Structures are given as structure tokens and as C-alpha cells.
Amino acid sequence: MGKRKKHDDFATVEVQQNYQVPEEFPDGNYGQPNDQPLQEREHDPKRRHYSNFNYENKQLHEDLPRKYPFAHKPENFPHDEGLDDESKK
Numbered sequence: 001m002g003k004r005k006k007h008d009d010f011a012t013v014e015v016q017q018n019y020q021v022p023e024e025f026p027d028g029n030y031g032q033p034n035d036q037p038l039q040e041r042e043h044d045p046k047r048r049h050y051s052n053f054n055y056e057n058k059q060l061h062e063d064l065p066r067k068y069p070f071a072h073k074p075e076n077f078p079h080d081e082g083l084d085d086e087s088k089k
Helices: 011-018
Strands: none
């Protein structure tokens, strides 16, 4: 058998890891030098941006179809869109 994790992260920690949150101060913290170079983050296909045009609690809307024509299903990752399809790149 494999090792079991003794502890899981809180839901808020998992949300921070899975969502890209816009910075409150894009120029940096107050008093931080302006000439520091930007550092690139590792690309994680699971990370995504919050959307204002999405359901807040998708589990409440799981079985309800959207009424707008051509709207995608309220899923975490719309697979029909090809977000995780490596062959299209």
C-alpha cells in the first residue's frame, strides 16, 4: 500500500493553489524597490482565473441547464473547450 497523507489542506489553501488571484497592488508592496525584475511562475494547467460570469457554488447548479443558448455546462473545467487537450497546442 502507498503512504497515506496524515493531514489535508484547508479548503481555503486549496483554493489559493488552484486559482490565480489578481494582485491587490500590482506595483508591489509600499516601499518595495521598483527596479526588481519580474519572476515567471511555473505553468500549472490546473490554475485558472476567477470569473465574474460563473456560478459561485457550482454544486448547487449541477443538474440545472443554463438557459442561454450555446452556454457551456457549469463545470470546473469545461472539457469541451479543450483546456486540458495537449494535442491542440
